Amino acid sequence: MHKTPEPPIDSRRRLRPHGIAFGGDYNPEQWPEEVWAEDVALMKEAGVSMVTAGIFSWAKVEPRPGEYDFAWFDRVMDNLAGVGVAVCLATMTASPPPWLSRLHPEILPETADGRRMWPGGRQHYCPSSAVYRRYAARLVERLATRYADHPALEMWHIGNEYGCHTPQCWCDESAADFRRWLSDRYGDVEALNDAWSTAFWAQHYDSFDEVLPPRLAPTFPNPAQQLDFARFSDDALLRCYLTEKEVLRRITPDVPVTTNFIGVHKPVDAFRWAAEEDVVSVDVYQDPHDEDTQAAAGFIFDVSRSARSGQPWMLMEQAPSAVNWRERNGPKQPGRMRLWSWQAVAQGADAVLYFQWRQSRGGAEKYHSAMVPHGGTDTRIFREVSELGRELASVPQIAGSRSTAEVALVLDWNSWWALELDSHPSTALNQMDLVLAHYRPLLDAGIPCDVVPPDRDLSGYRMVVVPNLYLLKERDAERLTGFVRGGGRLLVSFFSGIVDGCDRVHLGGYPAPLREVLGLRVEEFWPLAEAETVEVRHLDGSVGRADLWSEAVVPEGAAVVAEFGAGPLAGQPAVTRHSFGEGHAWYVATRLAPQAMRALIDDVCRTADVGPVLPGLPEHVQATVREGDGGRFVFLLNHGRDEVEVGLPGPMTDLLARGGAPADRVTLPGAGVAVLTEA
Ligand code: GAL
Numbered sequence: 001m002h003k004t005p006e007p008p009i010d011s012r013r014r015l016r017p018h019g020i021a022f023g024g025d026y027n028p029e030q031w032p033e034e035v036w037a038e039d040v041a042l043m044k045e046a047g048v049s050m051v052t053a054g055i056f057s058w059a060k061v062e063p064r065p066g067e068y069d070f071a072w073f074d075r076v077m078d079n080l081a082g083v084g085v086a087v088c089l090a091t092m093t094a095s096p097p098p099w100l101s102r103l104h105p106e107i108l109p110e111t112a113d114g115r116r117m118w119p120g121g122r123q124h125y126c127p128s129s130a131v132y133r134r135y136a137a138r139l140v141e142r143l144a145t146r147y148a149d150h151p152a153l154e155m156w157h158i159g160n161e162y163g164c165h166t167p168q169c170w171c172d173e174s175a176a177d178f179r180r181w182l183s184d185r186y187g188d189v190e191a192l193n194d195a196w197s198t199a200f201w202a203q204h205y206d207s208f209d210e211v212l213p214p215r216l217a218p219t220f221p222n223p224a225q226q227l228d229f230a231r232f233s234d235d236a237l238l239r240c241y242l243t244e245k246e247v248l249r250r251i252t253p254d255v256p257v258t259t260n261f262i263g264v265h266k267p268v269d270a271f272r273w274a275a276e277e278d279v280v281s282v283d284v285y286q287d288p289h290d291e292d293t294q295a296a297a298g299f300i301f302d303v304s305r306s307a308r309s310g311q312p313w314m315l316m317e318q319a320p321s322a323v324n325w326r327e328r329n330g331p332k333q334p335g336r337m338r339l340w341s342w343q344a345v346a347q348g349a350d351a352v353l354y355f356q357w358r359q360s361r362g363g364a365e366k367y368h369s370a371m372v373p374h375g376g377t378d379t380r381i382f383r384e385v386s387e388l389g390r391e392l393a394s395v396p397q398i399a400g401s402r403s404t405a406e407v408a409l410v411l412d413w414n415s416w417w418a419l420e421l422d423s424h425p426s427t428a429l430n431q432m433d434l435v436l437a438h439y440r441p442l443l444d445a446g447i448p449c450d451v452v453p454p455d456r457d458l459s460g461y462r463m464v465v466v467p468n469l470y471l472l473k474e475r476d477a478e479r480l481t482g483f484v485r486g487g488g489r490l491l492v493s494f495f496s497g498i499v500d501g502c503d504r505v506h507l508g509g510y511p512a513p514l515r516e517v518l519g520l521r522v523e524e525f526w527p528l529a530e531a532e533t534v535e536v537r538h539l540d541g542s543v544g545r546a547d548l549w550s551e552a553v554v555p556e557g558a559a560v561v562a563e564f565g566a567g568p569l570a571g572q573p574a575v576t577r578h579s580f581g582e583g584h585a586w587y588v589a590t591r592l593a594p595q596a597m598r599a600l601i602d603d604v605c606r607t608a609d610v611g612p613v614l615p616g617l618p619e620h621v622q623a624t625v626r627e628g629d630g631g632r633f634v635f636l637l638n639h640g641r642d643e644v645e646v647g648l649p650g651p652m653t654d655l656l657a658r659g660g661a662p663a664d665r666v667t668l669p670g671a672g673v674a675v676l677t678e679a
Helices: 034-046 071-082 098-103 130-147 172-186 189-195 223-251 270-274 293-307 336-346 380-393 413-419 431-444 474-485 512-518 594-608
Strands: 021-026 050-053 086-090 153-157 260-262 281-283 313-317 349-354 407-410 449-452 463-466 489-493 520-525 533-538 543-547 551-555 559-564 573-580 583-588 621-628 631-638 644-654 663-668 673-678
Touching: 021 313, 021 380, 034 071, 034 380, 050 071, 050 349, 071 086, 130 223, 172 189, 172 223, 223 270, 223 413, 270 293, 270 413, 281 293, 293 313, 293 336, 293 431, 293 449, 336 349, 336 380, 336 621, 336 631, 336 673, 349 380, 407 431, 413 431, 431 449, 431 489, 431 594, 463 474, 463 594, 474 489, 474 512, 474 573, 474 583, 489 512, 489 594, 512 520, 512 573, 512 583, 520 573, 533 573, 543 594, 551 573, 583 594, 621 644, 631 644, 631 663, 663 673
Parallel strands: 021 050, 021 349, 050 086, 086 153, 260 281, 281 313, 313 349, 407 449, 407 463, 463 489, 489 583
Antiparallel strands: 520 551, 533 543, 533 559, 559 573, 573 583, 621 631, 631 673, 644 663, 644 673
16 A cells, blocks of 8 residues: 655755746856856856755765765855755765775766676765665765755755666665565565466575575566565665655654655656655656657656645756757757646646756767756857746746646556566557557647556545556455446546566456456457558547557447458457446556547546546647646646737636737737636
8 A cells, every 4th residue: 555645844054946936956056156256146146946966965065975075065055045045955865986996996876787886976885775874874974964054955865866777776785685675575485486376487585695686697586576665666666765865854853854756657656755844846758859849747756746645746857948868869949848847837846946057068869958058148048948937937836736636547566667577468568658658639729637556545536547557456446346346437548457566466357356347358468560450430420540559358347439351350349338337437458549539538537527637729729727825827838839829718818918918819820838827
């Protein structure tokens, strides 16, 4: 069961920024001190209210083991306090200093094939390393003690992007830690043998001492072992975070803590981690070369909003323009950075921050854009950044407001880990692609959606979408069944409800725990070849295509909505609908082409009586609503290139068009944004 998030700490910090926080990663150690005065002056000019500082400062504040030099960082903090910029202070533990790995080479991580990862980059520590955690905690203790009462301290930024480069480690210390973790989980080794199905291929263990992490093996390592290793590795990272959090809570109990997720990242279960944070924060790097990048970003934003049940969250990092780490790094076209920043706010963010403040002169990220580019302030990027800073500062009343949704989309990290294991009917199933294929039609239709783990209470929703939830516990299947029985509308896609928490097939006909609610069984999986497509005939007369997967569905009460048109499954169900209790459950046995998927989602929404935020939205326009003490705000975002007109239900004022009169239509240029309130 996921922990229910604790209520956020009500911070009493002096500098707490009012409104939407704006700023970025501040890495002053990369620059001579003369530059720092200009930094804070420019921060004021750009409307910066918060920076996150110290992320990579360990080697400079602790140049030798146990010898600290905080004097320079005191000046950084004082400078920021002097101009009223709040600091989300990093615990500085993301990149251990060279002396630490020299003194303790055993902290260096190892890959599955036994290669050591050396220092020279960053995040070169084994998540299970007790030595790393000890040195990290010692630094955090010093840091927290020193800055506990500093007026600039607003919140703590623990580590940085846990699991970004080293999500898992296969070294001997990790192996020992994995064995301890398994022994806590299973108690005795026979329970582990049962959970891991070790009767297969003579893998039976006589003691925990024989167990290893899934290192490079001649063929498929045991799937349940791989799954447990994913859980264990997530736990090992979380323990690093919690070790630091525990120190911070003891010394600064009233300062909120966060850590920045890397989007929706497979190694780190954001739902579990969010319960251990006071506020969720996330880094999102849209790809300007991808025409559809707002959908993937929108999904991450909705996960961030949902992870602490709707509490406003922080966009901790985004690029002002290009990044440096894709093969081809396109800049953000004029207006797109503003649009995508507003998209985050529209989906619940109360902070818009960037990586990073000043573009590095040297090092691996010197071609990554920054708020202050190499070219200085007379640049498009600095102008766009500063304009956005001013614009966000002009609408402080948005902060704290929240959104509601009648639709929930189910995402489960355990199932994600299991779905993408090897030795499956098809290894072409990618959880994020599959999830986005369900999310995008909702976004396009203007229908707000929460993203929830399968053990979240569903009673507040009218409709639940379950994309390819391969691993499903009986009790979570019962929750879905109960949701439909009570009148809910449920959409489930293929290869859901297939295995239990140990990757063992639920016997009794696929998908055994969902058969009753779906009114069918699946007799055989029939994955498609690469680039193969199948015809799907809808009983309403429309014909479309599908790819990736098909399967032999035998209805047991479900009505056929569409069938396969040709090939070995011709005439057999491709989409079904089952009336069950007071509700209805749909099942999709293939990957429908986007248009057909949109039509199906629209149909389920209609039956669920779920509608868009604004009816009749033009194509490419996203609409969301946030509501709070400051009012009710309707956000309109034009992701298209062309100007569009949007009709409104009544006269509304656009808060961003200063001095604009109330109107019942609004014109949005390509990449345009409006934040409307009722007149
Ligand atoms: C993030 C990281 C930052 C910076 C940024 C570049 O992953 O937290 O430190 O590297 O990416 O896009």
